[in-house]
Amino acid sequence: MTHNLGLLASWQRVLKRELLLAYRQRNDILTPLIFFIIVISLFPLGVGPEPEILRTIAPGVIWVAALLATLLSLARLFNNELHDGTLEQLLLTPQPASVLVFAKIVSHWLTTGLPLVLISPLLALSLDMSSTALIYTMLTLLLGTPILSLIGAIGAALTLGLRGGGVLLALLILPLYIPVLIFSTGAIIAASNGFSAEGHLSLIGAYLIITLIFAPWVTSYALRVSLD
Amino acid sequence: MTHNLGLLASWQRVLKRELLLAYRQRNDILTPLIFFIIVISLFPLGVGPEPEILRTIAPGVIWVAALLATLLSLARLFNNELHDGTLEQLLLTPQPASVLVFAKIVSHWLTTGLPLVLISPLLALSLDMSSTALIYTMLTLLLGTPILSLIGAIGAALTLGLRGGGVLLALLILPLYIPVLIFSTGAIIAASNGFSAEGHLSLIGAYLIITLIFAPWVTSYALRVSLD
Amino acid sequence: MIFQKYAAPKYFYPLAGKCLPWFGTLAILTICAGLYLGLFVAPPDYQQGETVRIMFIHVPAAWMSMFIYAMMAGAAAIGLVWKIKLTDTFITASAAIGASFTLLALLTGSLWGKPMWGAWWVWDARLTSELILLFLYLGFMSLHSAIDDPRRASRAGAILLLIGVINLPVIHYSVEWWNTLHQPTSVARIDGPRIHSSILTPLLIMAVAFKLFYVSVVLIRMRSSILDNEADSRWLQEQGA
Amino acid sequence: MKPRHKKISFIALAVFGLSAVTLLILNTFSSNIVFFHSPTDISEGKAPINQTFRLGGMVKDNSVKHNKDGLKVSFTVTDTIKDINVTYKGILPDLFREGQGVVVQGKLLQTGEFKADQVLAKHDENYMPPEAKAAMEQAARTLLLPKK
Amino acid sequence: MLQANALAAERGGQRLFSDVSFSLKDGDLLHLSGSNGSGKTTLLRMLCGLTLPVNGDISWQQKNIESNRDAFNADLLYIGHRHGMHSDLNALENLQLSTQQLSNSTMVFSALEEVGLSHHLNKPLRLLSQGQQRRVALARLLLESRKLWILDEPLAALDVDAVEWFSQRLAKHLENGGMAIVTTHQEASFISHVSINVVLGS
Amino acid sequence: MLQANALAAERGGQRLFSDVSFSLKDGDLLHLSGSNGSGKTTLLRMLCGLTLPVNGDISWQQKNIESNRDAFNADLLYIGHRHGMHSDLNALENLQLSTQQLSNSTMVFSALEEVGLSHHLNKPLRLLSQGQQRRVALARLLLESRKLWILDEPLAALDVDAVEWFSQRLAKHLENGGMAIVTTHQEASFISHVSINVVLGS
């Protein structure tokens, strides 16, 4: 009786809807970016403008800010959808939910992670980073922010609609974020000290691939549990 | 026909309700606190554990974290109330709305600002601060966080229900927060370097008094406009 | 199936009651024996001297922290697939114990680290991953308690537990994969343990003692949570009468 | 796509991904990372001047020299291929010995000398009572003796 | 007496209605009807003073409601589409802390009993079903004695028994000299008490 | 054919209902009724596969819905209390991007016209009135041809015209061999088509 869309078309439709929504709520979408910028620019204000110190703490500041900005944006990931009932509809489409959830995660990264990557060189310069450090900052953000979105999606799905979702979410996903933070700042510091950062980068890469494979699937399962 | 409550009783009832709600949503309430703790403890992770550097950046880190934690908590201040219609009811009580709004602000400070003040000595120690710096950190937080709540309430009311309230809120109130940040870190640094911090402290005090007088009133007016 | 029969609270409750005294007594005996051997009989180490005695707490506690997590994750998988309610009782009873052992391992470790390494704490892979294990325990416990619906709580908790399993091999192999400050494996080595038998014996006895202790406490906690959950079921009232 | 095909393609994807992961991790083992760098690393790399990092290796036998005031100490860290001289002012951990592992944090000076501000001792996996150690050394000596 | 004078409303730059006038005396029931989107909710919020009219004015006991807000609010009870209760508090707490009159828990309890919720006292509101939540909101009608009721679709999600209960409660209010303004798309027995009909968007 | 077998539900550890069984054939309309809080919404979500039953099972075309989720979903259209539309997208975008069938904008446009919303195409949904929002959600009935409709209080906030339109649309669906499960506390003309009545909590 029905002529439903194929898997790919369905995926694209969800992605398109998410991006359109992001565009409509563009101020909301900008929040993590602005937050990122604010955190990083408040630092020289609070710490004092000594370039020596700034340069030392720069990788840490940038990555902590990126972590927090992502954490902030996660509350929004499924919450509106829960309240207006579109999340139920997502689980009721005749396509594997994990594929559609993946589209949502991709859109989340495109609207929160990617802007951070793109703005980071500017901020790195304002913190007086060397050009090597700057390049590795961008590179680690490019590899690392998708992990933040992927893991974050699991956390957001598990804590969906719970009172105090905020803290719980932080408590659940920060332990899983810590390796990203350590490897990334490690890579930047190693590279700017003239060592090879290959080891750090390949670990981040491995983590990215593992989360890419498992996160959409786990997230969709967690959503099902949370909506029960 | 009616025997309504007096002004004070009404005020107390709002405060009591807010605190009860806070207790029910205690996980939500803990979010800013946990956030504060996380930001401060992630720093040694990202920056590296050199005590020398940590001590230098400590006042800045603590105050930036307090600012961000408050900023985070503001989204929650009137938003739930808007969606469940209790905000309308607040404006329809036979008492000056500004007085009731003040009760809400007090409860906001008791549940976000005060915990930050109380936990700060522990965090200050973990950042290897001196005891003078520690005392001044507490003192400036005690004077400064009420200002953050008061100004934040105005911002939250103005951006209520707007798409992208988040960024707007940040953009509106951060300029007003920056003096608090500068005076406070200034006070801590001055005191720990053996200078008098009196000047900074009295500036913060003056700011506090001004906001105490005007903020509740401005907030209630802004709420009326936002609900129209 | 016999397994499924005893997975029903009605049968499990009395069975656990019968086993408990045995495990409890054995646990107390082995702990006493292990502590005596470890603290008074075992010789000091050729390099560390008397400080080595922290090992008899640190190492078994660290092993337990991983062992309990593995048990919980296994039970979570069984619970998700076969929908057995008892697994959740077991998991929630274990969580706090596992978290305590993890904390104990971290505390004794850093207590040991200060004199030996010259630092309470460093961010090497072994220490960091063990800290993450503690956070996983805490995260699980708060997630479980934040959900009021029992079925959702157990399923959501199970997902989190299974995600965290990946941390276990990282903890164990971290000392071999990366250069850490923490020492490499001494006991479970292909070429045999690198600990002299006079030190190894009390260590192994303590390891067994901790396991017995865990089983006893889990049984006690499971029985009391069954009492809470099934307060108004018929079999329990019959048993009480 | 039939459900069965879907499932198969998912599994294929997973297998592909996992093998890529293993490759990447294997790649990591070959490149020593994370906690410290070895003397060889440093002499090969463009040894960064005036940057804080960690150096790890063995304390070379007979290299430890205590200054008069007792707080200042200098020693050599080696990975049997390359050596680096380290100076340090402060209290050393109990396990700091010649022939034992050590991790030092500090800066490389222009002179090629490493100025440490933290020294961590690294313990190996061997535990035994002093008598056993003595017996072992005895045995080693007797084994070595005939060769002499 | 509530008087509305030549009211007009705009939403998003579009005129919704204009020239709406009526006056409501003690014991009057006004039924506001109109198709979806005709501006009923907008008009009700305007009568409460939450939305400013682009034209016209509203007075209560001969005084403009805007300049006498506190006095007007003391006589007004408004329940909108959104029920105005905190979803994290249970029914008892919600009612006890939201009413403006001194009420002890026995009064609140008996009100909840009357709306059929005595078994769900300790559940936070978000766990109640749609109809149960609305019942809690309507329990305010029993606890606060206000002269003017303004109710926006009070029957939404209510079952037949609850609708009947509401009709009777409304009739009693009118008998006691109260006034009410109600919108609804459903049939209910209180319609027979309507003394003024206002139809929007026709 | 939809078959429910001895279904039981628990909420917060409390039994809501047990032993609910029925089977629905082509052209059948099931009306689910019961007082507020009797578990109607819970049962409907269970029939969609969103909530797992504590007991019993549900099958669609002889196959368990849990193990054949995608096939079941391809035949199912569920509209709940929450309308399932994004409040920041307008009606056109919502429908175009939420339906699972290829639909061009003329089709969507004519569906919106049929539900009386052709004048509000470019407003984000949150600016529409309650009734208008529900109409947008119901426009999905026109755009997706699914065999089984499960509708939770579809009439809430609808005005009289819209209720009538819905009744006719439902009748047509049943004529074409579709099935439907509907709850409502309101009267409507489609009640005459009901072939199975399930009453909860009696």
Ligand code: HEM
């Ligand atoms: C906070 C610091 C420390 C932490 C978090 C920690 C953690 C752990 C963990 C998780 C294990 C179990 C590993 C496994 O079974 O695969 C372990 C084993 C062990 N740790 Fe530690 N440790 C710490 C400090 C130390 C120190 C300072 C020493 C001694 C110098 C030490 C000596 C050992 C020994 C001997 C083992 C047994 C190794 C084996 O499995 O054969 N640890 N530790």
Ligand SMILES: Nc1ncnc2c1ncn2[C@@H]1O[C@H](COP(=O)(O)OP(=O)(O)OP(=O)(O)O)[C@@H](O)[C@H]1O
């Ligand atoms: N902020 C706004 N901006 C633009 N248009 C708006 C806004 N708020 C409401 N509208 C429009 O005003 C009209 C009236 O809305 P209102 O909610 O008053 O209708 P209603 O009569 O209560 O309808 P219903 O019976 O569906 O509840 C609707 O067409 C709606 O789209």
Ligand SMILES: Nc1ncnc2c1ncn2[C@@H]1O[C@H](COP(=O)(O)OP(=O)(O)OP(=O)(O)O)[C@@H](O)[C@H]1O
């Ligand atoms: N998560 C939950 N925890 C505890 N109780 C719940 C939960 N969800 C629902 N309930 C209870 O289950 C009962 C059934 O709710 P449901 O929404 O299914 O009722 P309903 O028949 O749809 O009612 P209505 O006609 O008001 O829509 C209610 O008493 C409600 O309080």
Ligand SMILES: [Mg+2]
């Ligand atoms: Mg309306």
Ligand SMILES: [Mg+2]
């Ligand atoms: Mg319902």
